[in-house]
Amino acid sequence: AQKVTQAQTEISVVEKEDVTLDCVYETRDTTYYLFWYKQPPSGELVFLIRRNSFDEQNEISGRYSWNFQKSTSSFNFTITASQVVDSAVYFCALSETQGGSEKLVFGKGTKLTVNP
Amino acid sequence: EPEVTQTPSHQVTQMGQEVILRCVPISNHLYFYWYRQILGQKVEFLVSFYNNEISEKSEIFDDQFSVERPDGSNFTLKIRSTKLEDSAMYFCASRMDRVYEQYFGPGTRLTVT
Numbered sequence: 001a002q003k004v005t006q007a008q009t010e011i012s013v014v015e016k017e018d019v020t021l022d023c024v025y026e027t028r029d030t031t032y033y034l035f036w037y038k039q040p041p042s043g044e045l046v047f048l049i050r051r052n053s054f055d056e057q058n059e060i061s062g063r064y065s066w067n068f069q070k071s072t073s074s075f076n077f078t079i080t081a082s083q084v085v086d087s088a089v090y091f092c093a094l095s096e097t098q099g100g101s102e103k104l105v106f107g108k109g110t111k112l113t114v115n116p
Numbered sequence: 117e118p119e120v121t122q123t124p125s126h127q128v129t130q131m132g133q134e135v136i137l138r139c140v141p142i143s144n145h146l147y148f149y150w151y152r153q154i155l156g157q158k159v160e161f162l163v164s165f166y167n168n169e170i171s172e173k174s175e176i177f178d179d180q181f182s183v184e185r186p187d188g189s190n191f192t193l194k195i196r197s198t199k200l201e202d203s204a205m206y207f208c209a210s211r212m213d214r215v216y217e218q219y220f221g222p223g224t225r226l227t228v229t
Contacts, residue, residue: 033216045159045207045220091159095216101164101172102216103149104209108158 002027004094006107013082014115021077021110023092029053034068034075035093035104045091051075082114118142120221122208128227129198137193137224139208148191149209149218150183152176159207165191198228 003026013019025034036048049059051068059066063080079086089111093104121140129135141148150162163173163183170183182194191210195202205225209218 035217037220043205043225044222045209047217047219050217093159101149101166102147102211103161103164103172103174104151104159104218105161106159 002094002096002105004092004105004107006090006092006110008110009108010111010113012113012115015084016081017114018078018080019082019112019114021079021090021092021112023075023077023107025073025075025092025094027073027094027096029096031097033095033097033102035095036066036075036077037091037093037106038088039091039109040088048077079112082112084114084116087112087114120208120210120219122206122221122224124224125222126225126227128229131200131228132197135195135198135226137195137206137208137226139191139193139221140189141191141208141210142219143189144212145210145219146213147171147211147218148183148185149211150193151207151209151220152204153207153223154204162193162206195226198226200228202226203228 005024032053034051038046065078067076089109091109092107095102095104123138148165151159153159161174163177164171180196184192205223207223208221211218
């Protein structure tokens with residue numbers, strides 16, 4: 001069965017600090033997709049990134065970077081030089097290709113507060 | 117940039133009443149989903165819909181729930197007889213064929229009193 005664990009419930013940092021959000025997943029599929037979504041206080045879910053299970057390259061997008069390690073079933077997300085606007089709940093999610101619908105299974109989320 | 121829209125943004129209803137939540141997915145998307153998020157909790161999958169039929173549903177999606185794509189643009193979630201525990205934020209999402217990220221609407225907050 002699919003499972004996503006985000007062990008950090010809440011993180012609080014001061015602006016300009018770097019912060020890493022952890023995500024560990026479980027799946028029996030050999031082909032799957034991993035995602036990060038951001039939920040700001042306004043409540044919408046904003047797609048940030050997708051990684052395929054067969055592509056372990058790390059990715060950087062501006063201040064955001066993602067570290068995918070299949071050996072440890074982890075897909076961690078780092079924000080460099082955090083800003084107050086980064087304050088949100090961040091969800092890691094997994095989608096398997098078996099079963100046909102590719103539904104998303106979400107972790108419980110990590111609430112990030114960036115203080116000025 | 118195209119986006120998923122949902123109406124209403126907030127719906128208050130009495131226990132036992134029927135509600136219909138409406139979504140307009142992104143126009144060239146083929147896969148549609150409903151999720152819900154009880155306040156402060158994680159986002160949970162309800163149902164997926166493709167080619168005018170349900171492709172998968174969760175245990176939450178019991179006989180009280182139904183989905184429909186009544187025309188080429190709308191995608192609806194109906195709850196026949198609402199319960200207090202149905203109070204949650206309901207998100208609609210859609211995606212393209214062979215592209216696996218799902219794009220979410222802003223959500224409908226359902227409050228059952």
